[in-house]
Amino acid sequence: MITLRVNDKAYKVDVDPETPLLWVLREQLGLTGTKYSCGIAECGACTVHIDGEPVLSCITTIEDVSGQDITTIEGLQGWIADSLREGWINEDVSQCGYCQPGQIMTAAALLESNPHPNDDDINNAMSGVYCRCGTYPEIRKAIHHASSVSSVSSVSWGVDHEKK
Amino acid sequence: MKKNKVDKGRRRFLKFGVMGSAGLVMAVYFGTGGEKTKKAFEIWNKDSSILAPNAWISIDSTGIVTVRVNHSELGQGITTALPMIIAEELEADWSRIRFEIAPAEAVYKNPAFNSQLTAASTSVKTSWDILRKAGAAVREMLIAAAASTWNVNVSECRAEKGAVIHTTSGQRLEFGKLAGRASRLPVPKKVVLKNPDEFKIIGQPLKRLDSSSKFNGSAVFGIDVKLPGLLTATVIHPPVFNARVKLFDSDTIKNMKGIRHVLEIDNGIAVVADSFWQAKNGADTLKIEWTHNEIKDLDSEKLLKRWGELSNKEGKTIHEQGNPKEALANSSKEIKAVYELPYQAHATAEPMNCTAYIHKGICDVWAPTQNQDAAQEMAARITGLKYENINIHTPFVGGGFGRRIAVDYVAEAVQIAKMIKAPVKVIWTREEDMTNDFYRPANTNVIKAGLNEQGFPVTWSHRIVGPDHMAHMLPRLLPSFLPYWIPRSLRDLVSGIANRVLPGVIPGKKISEGASHIPYAIENINVDYVEDDPGIPLGFWRSVAFSHNTFVVESFIDEIAAAAEKDPFKLRLKLLEGKPRMQNVLKLAAEKTGWTNENTNGLSRGIAFLDFHGTILCFIAEVTVSPKGHVKVQRVICAVDCGIVINPQIVKSQISGGIVFGLTATLKSSITVRKGRIVESNFDDFPLLRIDEMPVVDVHMVKSAQPPTGIGESAVPLIAPAVTNAVFAATGKRIRRIPIDNQTLIMR
Incomplete structure (x- = not known):
């Protein structure tokens, strides 16, 4: 066991x-x-x-x-998850959707360590996750979106984060 | 839901004719329409409060509108696009629209093939008229129900955002409140459709309906299907195609933990266990001896050599106009080139899998497939059950790209389920998936042009040497196109004959699509085909023959421009004279790029143009080539005319998705054969394009009032020639073999 x-x-x-x-x-x-x-x-x-x-x-x-x-x-919960969800829905990222859990988990870890990644940071963090459908432009935008959402609202969502 | 397809009237029929020594030559005529289909109440499970007067729309008393989508969701966004078409004419409230994937049923067949098949970018094109009329009919029923409730004339009422409004009094009734009453009204036979300038939903970048479940892991793909008592199998296929099992020793693994069965099936050996990992370990340990066959010496390099030699032979004429030979002799300049294209794998993110359960005379199949009818036919053949007793459930599909038009994985699941009398899910390893594909065919192309004194092409000849995918796929799929009433014995007989006869008859036509009819005005044309099929299984690979032919055609047009010292954009524009819709797309791309063929800031530009089944596109790629020969695609500008745009965000996604798919084949990966085996086996030797290699994609859509055309495949063929033409602009080196070998581009 x-x-x-x-x-x-x-x-x-x-x-x-x-x-x-x-x-x-x-x-x-x-x-x-x-x-x-x-x-x-x-x-x-x-x-x-x-x-x-x-x-x-x-x-x-x-x-x-x-x-x-x-x-x-x-x-996956908390303010990062919420802001990523908003980014993902806003940019309508998913196509077939099969790789998206891996994309989102990787993006969440990126934002956890770097709340305001630039394009190079995104490339470094995300280049290990393949998307055969090619949702990369939307993934990039969604991470930027999540990053901007979380910076605006991090005060109110900070409570959530503390709990986590 | 009881199904009964056997006694349905059919207009389509089979025509046999005996012709000379060729024996039985068969022609299949597919009629569309005229089929008796199930009545609405048989298709939907419903009670009297639900309005479901056709196969597509169901409205319940709370006002939720459920749209049946008769195509698989492969990521192309069809479970959003088709509901949008219905919602527009229905005047529905978009926030109350849901979707479900349709079961296998006659009414849900794709009219393009008369088979329930998600293929060839036909979904929107073929659904447009049907779904608009369906939506408008239900709208009229709801308006009539409201008018009778208020006791007013229907002309005083209109539908808007999920409700009917009495225009003069302002009274309002939501669809849900009207559904029960409307369900007792007759379905109108004739309806008035909206004018495109009245569209409120079509043309909007509405959010996809499948998004949220794909964000939180709750979306159920085929590989995620759960059933009580479900066993998992993995299949070991012959390492060399068509080899058979000679010997296997199941005793060595029978005592391993969790192993339940080791079975010889039609396609290889299946190891069935309590879980996938146990099955995989068993499969890895199992010793199998295979028979040898004629493919065992096959080798990609040898094939290229053979095709090079064969290209000197005259081929079967596919298309001829004018007098190409004479024109070539009279031309003032002749140019010639050889292009070589490799085999390609689909490499869908979700490996092949399927779940089957046969119980109490019913066979349930959960198939991540693009081909419900072929899945049903396959299950019927294996189980001996009638179609009415075979239920095809289509979960989300983790990428199709044409791979899942074949149903070999369905056959395996059903065969194993039948043998072990238990529910089973077959999951292929990535290695099995990569080495047991139905590949995009490889070929060698010899292409020649003769130019007149002004440098314009007056003659064009293109010879394709290699196998034709249709010779592999049509015999496989034929049984699923046959009318339901044809009995099993005759059906199997027809398939058997088709398997022997068709491969000798059909090659040439489909493999030359995109080459046989080029859009450019050239007076004398000859396209011919030399068949040589080494036996590697072939199928449909996103954009099919266009994926190789467009590379050849659009590269060679560029070669002509270079030989004539003409601007490649202006040359295309001239050769498209009299085709304003095409010229318009070409000009739009050039205008958005600020086209110039001179290098700017180290960026070089390449252009490519395509008419893909009525979808017109022009790509301009901006690339840099490093001194070490590394090609980086910085930006792709795309102009596209696909008629009325249903959802611009989905169009953009399909364009950039097609670019990624095509760039992997242009820059990174292909399938090679050595000693009869596929060399590549996983993403370590078949790498995909990564996010850091992704160019910026700018998509510009032509505003149009023409009916919509397909978008899912159309971008794939263009990216390779746009990029290699840009590489030529950058380096002066012409790429005639892809993926690009960086070595050839090193600056000296």
Whole structure:
């Protein structure tokens, strides 16, 4: 039995400790928002947060993250999530949508460490997440939008952030 | 919902004819319309308070309007665009519109193919008239219901934003309140449609209806389908195409944790387990011996050599006008070039997968597919069940690009579900996905032009050497185009014959699309085709034959301009004389760019033009080439005339999406074959374009009152020639083989 802490909930799972976190999230915990696309850490679709840092869940075994704080797209909350959601809806980013959870989790980690990224910062942070549909221009705009929203409203949303 | 398709009247029919020694030659005529379709009450589950008088619209008592979308949502935005068309004529409140993907049903067939198929950028084009009329009819019913409620004349009432208003008194009743009463009224046969200048919804950049579920992870893709007792399978396909299983030793993995079954299926070996990771580990461990076949020595480089030799042969004439040979002999300058295009993979973000469950004589299939009819036909063939007992559910699809027109993954899921008598989800690994695609065909093109004394082309000849995708796809898909009433035995017989006969008959026509009829006024033209099919499975790849032919045509027009020392924009403009709609698009792109073919600030410009099934586009790419030969596309200016624009934001997304798709093929990745195997297997050796490589995209849409045309594929063919023409402007080097090899561009 391995204990996993996902989206503020504790789960005990009885699987091979070398199983990638991705498949445990998807199949054991039913959190299918995190996506499989390459399985070899090349595309970023499976990005989740471990203790707030973006991590590729397709090559991360569950024994390595047991006891750590895991956040998936389903559990992404707070002012960054809200401002990203606004940006994503405002720019109508998604096409097929399959890579978007990975894009959003990566963008959230970027804004957490750098609330006002410029284009180069966005390139550096986001270049590991592929989008075959080509939503890159909208992703860029959505991150800028989220960044501007959060800077305007960070005072009121700061409370939320504190709670988190 | 009970389905009964067997006794439906059909106008389309099969025509057989025996012709000479060729044996049975078959011609299939697809009629459209005339089919008896299900009545509205059979299509929608509804009670008496719901108004659902046609296959497309259902309005409940709370005023929620549900629109049935008969196409798969692949990301192209169809679950927004089609509801917008209905909402416009219905005078609906956009905030109350919902959508659902239609089940497989005769009424939901795409009229372009008479098959329920999301393909060839036909969704908006074919739905435009049908959905406008459907929306207008329901609007009239709601107005009539309101008029009878108020006991006033219908002419005194109008619909607006989800309600009917009595113009003189100002009384107002919402659609939801009128739905029950309206449902008892007759459906009007004739309706008046709005004038485009009255449109309030069409033309607006309304937000996509599928956005929010795709933000929070709740959108259900095929790979996300959940069922009680669901097992997961992964399939190992032959490493060399068409090889068969010779030997496999299931004992070695049977005792591994979670492994339930190891099965030989038509397409390879399936390992079924409690979870995907267990199935994958089992598959990785399993030892399989495969038979060999004639493809085992196949090699991309050898193929290119062979096609080079074959290009000296006269081909099958696809299109001829004037007297090209004589014109060439009389021309004052002759130019010739050879272009080589590789195989390409679809590499959809979501790997192939499908879920099937056969229970109590019903087969449920959750298929992320572009082809509901083929999925249903495939399940019927495997299970022996009638169509009425096969339910095709279409979840969100993580990218299609034509890959999911084939239904091989559906066949696997249904076959395994039948063998193990349990619900099963088949998930391919990325490696299986990359190496078992239906690829965009590779080909070699020899192209010649003769110029007159003024430097204008008077003759043009284009020879394509290689395989034709249609020879692979039509035999596969044919059974799904056949009328429902054709019994199984005859259906299988027809497919068997088609499989043998069609590949010998059809090659040439489809592979030359985009080459056979170029928009330019050139008097003498010859396009011919030399068939050589090495047997690698082929399919439809976003924009299909245009994806290679436009590269050849638009590059060579540029070569002509260079040879004649003419401006490539002005040359195209001249060759499009008498085609004002096309010239207009060309001029718009040039005007928005400030076209000049001279380098400015290290930026070089390349132009390309295309008429893609009535969608007219011009791209101007601005690139830089570093001394080390690295090509960076800085900006792409696109002018497009796609008729009436339903949603400009979606048009922009499809253009920039097509650019990204095409740029991956121009700058980064292709499929190569060595020793009969596909070399590339994942995104490490088939990398996609990244966000930092993305150019700025400026899209300019021509304002039009013409009916809408398709947009989903149209950008793909243009980006390669626009970029390579710009590279020529920058370096003087002509790229005739893509992806671009940076080595060839190093400045010396």
